[in-house]
Amino acid sequence: xxxxxxxxxxxxxxxxxxxxxxxxxxxxxxxxNVPLYRKRFAELGxxxxxxxxxxxxxxxxxxxxxxxxxxxxxxxxxxxxxDVVRMxxxxxxxxxxxxxxxxxGDVRRWSELxxxxxxxxxxxxxxxxxxxxxxxxxxxxxxxxxxxELIGASVIPSSGGDPRRQISIMQDYRTTALICTPSxxxxxxxxxxxxxxxxxxxxxxxxxxxxxxWTEETRREIEDRLGxxxxxxxxxxxxxxxxxxxxxxxxxHINEDHFLAEIVDxxxxxxxxxxxxxxxxxxTLTKEAFPLIRFRTGDLTTLIDAPCACGxxxxxxxxxxxxSDDMLIIHGVNVFPAQIEAVISGTGLxxxxxxxxxxxxxxxxxxxxxxxxxxxxxxxxIKQSQRILENVRIRLQTELGVAFxxxxxxxxxxxxxxxxxxxxxxxx
Amino acid sequence: xxxxxxxxxxxxxFYGRIxxxxxxxxxxxxxxxxxxIGGNGAGKTTMLCTISGLxxxxxxxxxxxxxxxxxxxxxxxxxxxxxxxxxxxxxFSPLSVEDNLRLGAYTRPRFRHRASIAEDLETMYSMFPxxxxxxxxxxxxxxxxxxxxxxxxxxxxxxxxLLLLDEPAMGLAPLVVRDIFRHIVELRDRFGLTVLLVEQxxxxxxxxxxxxxxLENGRVILQGTADELLANRDVQRAYLGRELDx
Numbered sequence: 001x002x003x004x005x006x007x008x009x010x011x012x013x014x015x016x017x018x019x020x021x022x023x024x025x026x027x028x029x030x031x032x033n034v035p036l037y038r039k040r041f042a043e044l045g046x047x048x049x050x051x052x053x054x055x056x057x058x059x060x061x062x063x064x065x066x067x068x069x070x071x072x073x074x075x076x077x078x079x080x081x082x083d084v085v086r087m088x089x090x091x092x093x094x095x096x097x098x099x100x101x102x103x104x105g106d107v108r109r110w111s112e113l114x115x116x117x118x119x120x121x122x123x124x125x126x127x128x129x130x131x132x133x134x135x136x137x138x139x140x141x142x143x144x145x146x147x148x149e150l151i152g153a154s155v156i157p158s159s160g161g162d163p164r165r166q167i168s169i170m171q172d173y174r175t176t177a178l179i180c181t182p183s184x185x186x187x188x189x190x191x192x193x194x195x196x197x198x199x200x201x202x203x204x205x206x207x208x209x210x211x212x213x214w215t216e217e218t219r220r221e222i223e224d225r226l227g228x229x230x231x232x233x234x235x236x237x238x239x240x241x242x243x244x245x246x247x248x249x250x251x252x253h254i255n256e257d258h259f260l261a262e263i264v265d266x267x268x269x270x271x272x273x274x275x276x277x278x279x280x281x282x283x284t285l286t287k288e289a290f291p292l293i294r295f296r297t298g299d300l301t302t303l304i305d306a307p308c309a310c311g312x313x314x315x316x317x318x319x320x321x322x323x324s325d326d327m328l329i330i331h332g333v334n335v336f337p338a339q340i341e342a343v344i345s346g347t348g349l350x351x352x353x354x355x356x357x358x359x360x361x362x363x364x365x366x367x368x369x370x371x372x373x374x375x376x377x378x379x380x381x382i383k384q385s386q387r388i389l390e391n392v393r394i395r396l397q398t399e400l401g402v403a404f405x406x407x408x409x410x411x412x413x414x415x416x417x418x419x420x421x422x423x424x425x426x427x428x
Numbered sequence: 429x430x431x432x433x434x435x436x437x438x439x440x441x442f443y444g445r446i447x448x449x450x451x452x453x454x455x456x457x458x459x460x461x462x463x464x465i466g467g468n469g470a471g472k473t474t475m476l477c478t479i480s481g482l483x484x485x486x487x488x489x490x491x492x493x494x495x496x497x498x499x500x501x502x503x504x505x506x507x508x509x510x511x512x513x514x515x516x517x518x519x520f521s522p523l524s525v526e527d528n529l530r531l532g533a534y535t536r537p538r539f540r541h542r543a544s545i546a547e548d549l550e551t552m553y554s555m556f557p558x559x560x561x562x563x564x565x566x567x568x569x570x571x572x573x574x575x576x577x578x579x580x581x582x583x584x585x586x587x588x589x590l591l592l593l594d595e596p597a598m599g600l601a602p603l604v605v606r607d608i609f610r611h612i613v614e615l616r617d618r619f620g621l622t623v624l625l626v627e628q629x630x631x632x633x634x635x636x637x638x639x640x641x642x643l644e645n646g647r648v649i650l651q652g653t654a655d656e657l658l659a660n661r662d663v664q665r666a667y668l669g670r671e672l673d674x
Binding site: 006010014017018020021022024025028029032048049051052079080082083103104105108109286288 | 429432435437438450451453454455641644647648649650651652656659660661662
């Protein structure tokens with residue numbers, strides 16, 4: 001099943017011509033409307049006019065998360081703010097998140113892409129789709145939501161929260177497709193066991209999972225325990241609707257008519273050929289409000305050139321096994337250690353030493369900050385140190401959107417060497 | 429999806445020292461109506477003239493099906509299946525309406541194609557009944573709208589697969605414009621004709637078009653379905669005359 005077969009199964013030559021046409025128009029727009037690109041192109045002596053083929057994109061500079069941060073909030077918008085109908089946020093490397101704007105056209109295309117990914121994952125208009133992503137600034141819940149509505153499915157925006165509630169909705173509404181993070185899917189499977197509910201009591205057929213890395217073992221476990229076909233999909237908070245698996249489940253089809261994908265060496269930035277693993281770099285081809293040229297995603301993957309049995313001609317990327325930077329994914333939310341550092345330093349603690357400990361309890365992430373008690377704490381009252389901990393916890397929650405446990409440990413018990421800041425004990 | 433009928437790749441056009449079209453890449457599929465919109469001097473007319481061979485591109489390729497048109501003469505391009513309806517209509521004023529139409533069939537020698545030409549004339553008259561009424565009248569005495577119909581009819585007499593239409597609405601009353609645009613859709617629906625349309629009247633053009641390209645200073649800055657372009661605020665401000673803040 002296809003949603004837009006005319007694009008998903010387009011002859012490669014035609015697709016590449018369409019990509020070139022859209023790339024050139026995008027470059028003409030960013031060179032005219034986005035100060036960062038105008039300036040950078042001028043400095044490097046690049047004229048969009050020089051881009052005559054898709055390969056020429058190599059000559060353009062990268063855009064990094066740091067660029068996004070420095071241009072917070074609206075510096076990279078290519079349209080006036082009054083043309084923007086939606087804002088969503090993404091996490092930046094330190095402190096402030098970045099804002100991503102969408103025009104009405106962007107929102108419409110986003111929905112179409114989500115509809116493609118849902119269709120590829122088995123969803124049809126006859127499905128009841130339960131979306132257990134958090135509806136908020138940071139997530140793709142809205143994209144899948146409108147994509148599912150576009151298909152004509154019955155959408156259940158159950159959002160995050162208590163798994164028992166999710167399961168009772170799932171039973172009562174006879175949900176047939178589940179959309180959430182893979183770890184939450186396993187958490188729901190655990191809850192089913194606890195409640196002594198057999199998977200056959202559910203009507204589930206398909207599951208589309210994303211926003212955190214997961215393995216083939218996890219897929220098999222989810223498929224087995226929930227009795228569904230599970231597919232992976234990929235997008236970034238900066239660039240949504242990038243890719244999704246078809247039911248063949250061997251790689252994610254990239255929506256190449258909207259995104260130009262390259263794989264580069266994470267160290268040198270050199271473009272790598274198909275089949276070689278490297279960092280995924282994306283150029284948007286149809287974004288109006290927030291176009292990005294050669295954005296470094298930080299995700300490591302490989303492009304697959306070979307045709308897929310499903311009939312789509314869109315190239316595939318292998319599932320994301322890891323990242324080229326230190327970004328952590330906790331409950332599906334992107335968090336950089338530097339952000340945590342910024343929050344802790346901002347609470348008035350002098351020279352704080354801490355460690356970020358990540359565990360998986362059942363199938364859910366548990367994030368703990370082990371904070372070394374400053375020497376001064378010994379003399380302070382317990383009440384006061386409790387207050388400081390509470391403050392750190394609240395600020396982490398509000399600024400990063402992730403719940404952390406914060407614990408005090410004895411002074412000088414945390415190793416000082418580099419790289420010891422993060423202790424990720426979750427088994428991937 | 430229909431196959432691509434016309435595709436321009438990296439087309440550069442110079443008008444003397446003016447770089448009128450800069451690296452244009454675009455395509456038109458069979459049976460589509462595609463609109464080129466943009467302000468004065470954006471390069472729209474230049475683009476049509478380059479496709480029909482009246483101007484040579486400085487660089488780039490123009491593919492029509494499997495034919496590369498770049499080295500072809502205008503006559504060869506008409507024979508290949510592209511008819512150009514120029515801006516300002518340019519009918520032969522002293523000649524009768526019917527003679528104007530017959531001239532459009534110049535690629536077919538009359539002595540061998542009498543029957544097919546008569547058949548096509550009949551088709552034109554049935555599509556544009558007003559031309560039948562005025563068949564013996566000098567073309568110069570027709571109204572603007574009638575001249576536009578004649579100009580389109582003349583282009584169709586060459587039995588094109590692709591029609592290039594330059595500003596068909598220019599200088600015409602709104603009701604007449606609506607009529608002309610209705611005819612363009614009819615041409616596509618009835619004869620499977622493909623149309624590349626240049627128009628200052630962006631709203632009317634996008635209402636009947638499937639897709640469009642927005643040109644600015646010879647560059648394509650935006651492309652998309654007609655619906656997408658109609659919804660684009662940049663297009664609304666610049667070309668649809670919609671006052672967003674009002």
